Amino acid sequence: MNKEADLLAQARTARDRAYARYSGFRVGAAIECRDGSVFVGCNVENASYPVTLCAERGAVSAAIAAGKLDFDRIAIVCNATEPVAPCGACRQVLAEFAPDMEVISEAGGQVSRWSLTELLPSRFSKTDLPALPRDVGPETTREGS
């Protein structure tokens, strides 16, 4: 397990690389996998505004592409005056892989911590789906495939 301060430092570095030319709101995220590896993401905005990718989903995507599926924590750093919680879409994406991961957020010299269950208490998940009619591949996550 990484030190929380190290995770936040990696998120801060990613935040400084954010492509946030439209909002000016820079966000970096560092997701910690169960094996201790860390993957980062930053928000990537676009002239077509809704196409924007959030930092959290960028970090998840990097981790998945590296073959990781089990996450313990995500650290988020932005340039707001106080910590922000992830947007609803990112909460849903995080919940797919780690239903109760810890979410740590830093801004304005303050740090907030939540569990994902606190942030997304009633959620739609893979357990709500009927048995899938096709092979979904070798994916497994902590709570099963």
Ligand code: THU
């Ligand atoms: N943003 C994130 O990257 N993560 C969040 O959890 C909230 C919002 C980004 C999206 C957009 O580039 C900017 O912050 C303002 O919404």
